[in-house]
Structure formats: structure tokens, C-alpha cells
Amino acid sequence: MSEGRMKELVEYIAKALVDHPEDVRVEEIAGMRSIIFELRVAPSDMGRVIGKNGRVANAMRSLLRVASTRSGKRAILEIVD
Secondary structure, X not given: XXXXXXXXXXXXXXXXHOOOHHHOEEEEEEOOOEEEEEEEOOHHHHHHHHOHHHHHXXXXXXXXXXXXXXHOOEEEEEEEO
16 A cells, blocks of 8 residues: 555544544655654544544554555554644
């Protein structure tokens, strides 16, 4: 899966979870061996994206890891405020 498609995947999942999908922003930072996706949401939606004990965030990271295997780069999801 290409880097652009992985960014779209993160954005799609986040918009489906939150109350304010218009505030969802995903920034892509590409490195030599890894790609970092910074996910920003409204402060009131932060708990929805993280989930209880981080379960939703970990599930999103797992999906991203699987999607990134073909690109040969490691995908990292950071949820920032």
C-alpha cells in the first residue's frame, strides 16, 4: 500500500470514530526507513481515538503496520494534541 493510501486509511478510520470529523488532520513525515503519521483531532474527541486502555489506538497501529508491509517501511502512528 502506498504512503498516500496509508494516510487516507488513518484519516478514514479517525473520521468514522470522532464527533468532529472536520477537525481530523493527518500529517505524514517520511524518513529513510519509516513513515510517521501524526493524527490530530479535536480535544473532545481524543478519548474516542485512543479508546479504553489505548485499544482503539493500538488497533489503528496494527492496521497501519499490516498496510505498510509491502512498502518496506515501518509505519508509526502518533496521536498528538
